[in-house]
Amino acid sequence: MPELTTRIGDLTMRSPVMLASGTVGYGPEYEGVIDFGATGAIVTKTITVEPREGNAPPRLVETPGGLLNAIGLENVGLERFLAEKLPEAAPLPVPIVASVAGTGAGQFAQLAAAVGERDEVAAIELNISCPNVERPRNPVWSDPVAVGEIVSAAREATGKTLSLKLSPNTSDILSVAEAAERAGADALTVANTLPGMRIDIERRRPALGNVTGGLSGRALMPVNLALVWKVAEHVSIPVIGSGGIGDTGDALEFLAAGAVAVQVGTALFATPEAPSEIADGLRNYMEENGFASIDELVGMAREERRTCAETA
Amino acid sequence: MSPTSYLFTFEAGPEFPTPRPGQFVNVAVADDLTLRRPFSFAGIPAPGRFDLLVEMRGKGTRALAEKPIGSAVGVLGPLGNEFTLPGADSVSLLVGGGIGVAGLRLLAQELRRGYHRIHALVGARTSPGLLHHVLPSPTGDGEVLIEVATDDGSEGFHGTVAGLLERVLNELDAPARVYCCGPPAMIAATADITAKRGVPCEALLEEMMACGVGACRGCVVATRSGYKSVCSDGPVFDTNELVLEELVRA
Incomplete structure (x- = not known):
């Protein structure tokens, strides 16, 4: 029987299929719908220090093969997350990764310390890449110096496993990845959504209340796959693939590119069964092709890995 | 049901919880669409079955309409909350605009079974879009009354269904509870009219x-x-x- 266990820092997961931040709420919303038992971990909605109302509606518009969202990091804030949401999510049979976003290194440290000291939190994802909140012209996700400061501050604040969620919307993702690794990140989540928009011609205005939103879903998959390929080669910390993963084939491609785990998000909306189907699919693939562990799949399409397999 | 709307019956099986009026179901209408489509339950023809009344409006609804009879379709539900049922002495005013009638049909059926007085007001832009005929039939004793309104005056009251509601409320001699479903402008107008008169109103x-x-x-x-x-x-x-x-x- 092939072994689906995979590891990110101190977090050992029974399956490499995680659920992406923003799509599963705080977890309990999906109880009875998603099979959490077949899931490696859930990543919560991003928590900010203060509660956020989020953007004016409409917040969603479907696109060919994808979805644009402009939720705007609506969340209950750190205090209510710790007091209510975390205890409610704790009984779910799945590790919880808390996603957090601050306005700067100080807030990231505050958030990482606060969620990091809770036993219910298995790991922390630092979200520096939401495209839907106010930002300066030079977004933090493109700034290796700022990213290094954020990761260092969070690193000092907690001993819990830290993954940094990168943005695909940058010309030099490798410098950012490098800065995060140097500053002590345990893993990188590659990657968030790409900015985009639609216009409602009938009403002659942008389809989203926020004008632009983040593109997710199948249309994003090849973009983020290419980023995983690049980043995985460049850093020695584990990479978690994210972006339009909807079935076993997609998950295999991300693993083959060098990801040690994958996050499923938008696919849950049409197919809440996707995480368990992908876990089953991976197991079948491994059985049929003689793989014993997820480690053997990671990077299997990379030349160094292929050469190694051929000479063995 | 109208030139652009269809009534679908789904066989959900005995395990499917009985939907309440106001609740909806998310339907996986097509493999190539990112999102499911939400539809109000529009009837329970038999235990384990439900009706959806769907207007062909976009890719999703068209994909559903094109499915052969007997197709297996993924559904998630019943979802959401439900309408507050009226007190025994009040008249239920059901205000539906266009395909919004779909959201009131299960409520109308349930109220009818409980022998509540129903006064349904159904609006559409033009006569062919009216969907009043999907509601329980009017009765001779006035327990079920149906009136229609069209924007162009091609049938019934000439004007919006909210305008018709205003007239009905002015003439009504009993306490009322309003239930509405339809385009945002219609809901806003209905909310205004009921708020001024202190009549309880719920919108789907x-x-x-x-x-x-x-x-x-x-x-x-x-x-x-x-x-x-x-x-x-x-x-x-x-x-x-x-x-x-x-x-x-x-």
């Missing part, structure tokens, strides 16, 4: 949805206590809670 809202269970916060509506999810806090809202300007603007 429609919104683009992703998760359907309150997780993604994609389908929010502005209320006096902040944004609420149409899928999990609603889809039924007390209209006094809604921020009407934002409802119409969005």
Whole structure:
């Protein structure tokens, strides 16, 4: 029987299929719908220090093969997350990764310390890449110096496993990845959504209340796959693939590119069964092709890995 | 049911919970669409079955209409909250605009079974769009009354269904409870009219949805206590809670 266990820092997961931040709420919303038992971990909605109302509606518009969202990091804030949401999510049979976003290194440290000291939190994802909140012209996700400061501050604040969620919307993702690794990140989540928009011609205005939103879903998959390929080669910390993963084939491609785990998000909306189907699919693939562990799949399409397999 | 709408019956099986009036179901209408489509339950023809009344409007609804009879379709539900049923002595005014009648049909059937007085007001732009015939038939004793309104005056009251509601409320001699479903402007007008008279009113809202269970916060509506999810806090809202300007603007 092939072994689906995979590891990110101190977090050992029974399956490499995680659920992406923003799509599963705080977890309990999906109880009875998603099979959490077949899931490696859930990543919560991003928590900010203060509660956020989020953007004016409409917040969603479907696109060919994808979805644009402009939720705007609506969340209950750190205090209510710790007091209510975390205890409610704790009984779910799945590790919880808390996603957090601050306005700067100080807030990231505050958030990482606060969620990091809770036993219910298995790991922390630092979200520096939401495209839907106010930002300066030079977004933090493109700034290796700022990213290094954020990761260092969070690193000092907690001993819990830290993954940094990168943005695909940058010309030099490798410098950012490098800065995060140097500053002590345990893993990188590659990657968030790409900015985009639609216009409602009938009403002659942008389809989203926020004008632009983040593109997710199948249309994003090849973009983020290419980023995983690049980043995985460049850093020695584990990479978690994210972006339009909807079935076993997609998950295999991300693993083959060098990801040690994958996050499923938008696919849950049409197919809440996707995480368990992908876990089953991976197991079948491994059985049929003689793989014993997820480690053997990671990077299997990379030349160094292929050469190694051929000479063995 | 009208030139652009269809009634579908789904065989959901005995395990499917019995839907309540106001609740909805998310339907996986096509493999190539990112999102499921939410539809109000529009009837329970037999235990384990439900009806959906669907207007062909876009890719999703068209994909559903094109499915051969007997197709297997993934559904998630029943989802959402439900209408507050009326007191025994009040008249239920059901105000439906266009395909909004779909959201009131199960309620009308349930009220009818409980021998409540129903006065349905059904509006559409033009006569062929009227869907009053999907509601329980009018009775001779006045227990079920149906009136129609068309924007162009081609049938019934000449004007909006909210205008018709105003006239009906002015003439009504019993306590009333209003239930409405339809375009945002119609809901806002209905909310205004009922608020002025102190008549309780609930609206069933429609919104683009992703998760359907309150997780993604994609389908929010502005209320006096902040944004609420149409899928999990609603889809039924007390209209006094809604921020009407934002409802119409969005």
